[in-house]
Amino acid sequence: MGSRFFEIVRAGLTVAGRDGLSAVSMRAVAAEVGFTTMALYRHLPSKEALLDGMVGALLGELDLPDATDPWPGRLRKIALELLALGRRYPTVMPLLLTRPYVAPEAVRVVRVMYGILEDAGVAEAELYRVERLISTHLLGYCVSVANQAFWAADPDTLAVESVPVAAPDPSATGDRWRDELERNLVSLGQLIMAERRS
Amino acid sequence: MGSRFFEIVRAGLTVAGRDGLSAVSMRAVAAEVGFTTMALYRHLPSKEALLDGMVGALLGELDLPDATDPWPGRLRKIALELLALGRRYPTVMPLLLTRPYVAPEAVRVVRVMYGILEDAGVAEAELYRVERLISTHLLGYCVSVANQAFWAADPDTLAVESVPVAAPDPSATGDRWRDELERNLVSLGQLIMAERRS
């Protein structure tokens, strides 16, 4: 776990952002850092460990909100940061829902969420549950947007099926999914308020 | 798209449920159905198509609620079905957040969600957004539970970090994460009620 480890993990993210997660091979990452393939194995035990490290580095790129800001603004900031992160590394995002949060950078993010809910006045007995409720929505949403899962591959097929996947929203100005995320945050804010200790 | 296609896709799910998604190779699936590897390519164009088909077959296993039931019961039923699905096919679940819902079995599930929200009285202008809000939470939650992302790989590491990932819940009887999902559904029910047309 020398500094070479982080160099390798960052190279993994570089490859993933450029060519997709499926292009993240030990050979490709080694080439990216200028090592021989087998030299990687002296800094990490397996590709599994590389992916776990990438999850940490990914969350490490989040620009976390200032703890002195009001909690709604902090929630909004972290949500928009996650959305932007997904657009930078679309194919890596699903790992955030399948790997346990053990890396320090991951724990850091969960702590910010706890702080938000505490400041909102959520009862401690509900705090961890509500955090998982909010976080799984945010991650699920950002993963879906990043991978364009809300769109049909073939618009004509969808038209035939007549399922209005994306309702027209005349008030939306620039970024359709960012606008929708902000609407969701209003709903989630109400949900959080309903969970305050009485 | 003869019936052989579905046979192959079901074999893919069988392999994935038994040995994990990473074990789903064209060779392994071919062996499962008793075909030669290259014979698969006369029924589907690529492994990509196999995975898309598996998403459809996965959602096809959902036992959908009766449309005549009250909407809260329908929402609960579909949520618990998704949780159970994740436990049967943990490694396949993330595909539900990265592939567009074009297969008929996928469209069917989205239609049920629309029906639930319509019966709840959600304004049409908010219907598609709220459906995505609920669905991304349910999928994110079920993917996390299925892949044990809520637990730390090493409990000792987590203790050192002193992040209470799983708060003790004395009232929870059998299935900890199922109980939590039911609590979340109460919160989401309130969220849905708040989105009703005025």
Place this chain on the structure above:
DNA sequence: ACCTGAACACCGTTCAAGT
């Protein structure tokens, strides 16, 4: 015309052979 299996360019990881 149809099917198949060898082959190509990969992959993660092991380990013997080199220095």
Place this chain on the structure above:
DNA sequence: ACCTGAACACCGTTCAAGT
């Protein structure tokens, strides 16, 4: 003692060679 690259057992897909 340390590093490396050949090798092993895979992978998705192509395509020429067979019938």
